[in-house]
Amino acid sequence: MDRFTLALAALFLSAISFADNRPNILLIVADDLGYADIGAFGSDIRTPTIDALAQSGITFTRFHTASSCAPSRAMLMSGNNNHVAGVARQGIHQGRITEGLSGYEGHLSDRIATLPHVLRNAGYRTYMAGKWHLG
Numbered sequence: 001m002d003r004f005t006l007a008l009a010a011l012f013l014s015a016i017s018f019a020d021n022r023p024n025i026l027l028i029v030a031d032d033l034g035y036a037d038i039g040a041f042g043s044d045i046r047t048p049t050i051d052a053l054a055q056s057g058i059t060f061t062r063f064h065t066a067s068s069c070a071p072s073r074a075m076l077m078s079g080n081n082n083h084v085a086g087v088a089r090q091g092i093h094q095g096r097i098t099e100g101l102s103g104y105e106g107h108l109s110d111r112i113a114t115l116p117h118v119l120r121n122a123g124y125r126t127y128m129a130g131k132w133h134l135g
Contacts, residue, residue: 020123022122022123026057027115028050028053029073029076029130031069038051038054040055040059066082068090070087070089070133070134071087071088073087073132073133073134074086074134077134078108078112078113079112079115080112083102083103084103084111085108085112086103086104086105086107086111086112087108087135088104090133107135108135
């Protein structure tokens, strides 16, 4: 079992331990993955575990990405435009022209509330494994 699968299993098992009736939330973000690259969305590639998760839950099918991963993650984690979230482009070294410019902080700004923060305030336990790229 690779580290990614092990991390997903740990997240899933820890989510099951909730004593109340709130739904478990598992958000999988994968870079360089096309819409139909997993079985749940029509791929020829076998992805039975992801397919089972998709079949038993809710799948998002209308999220539109930015041109690179960090701005896309900022939009997903904040529900805002990536400029509002503070990650106008990839990388923390923004350059002399954009230095100090709102939206180009290179990390999640204090103008937004992140999804994990909102969930934590609602009593959820939040975990993250993998790359962050949000400052």
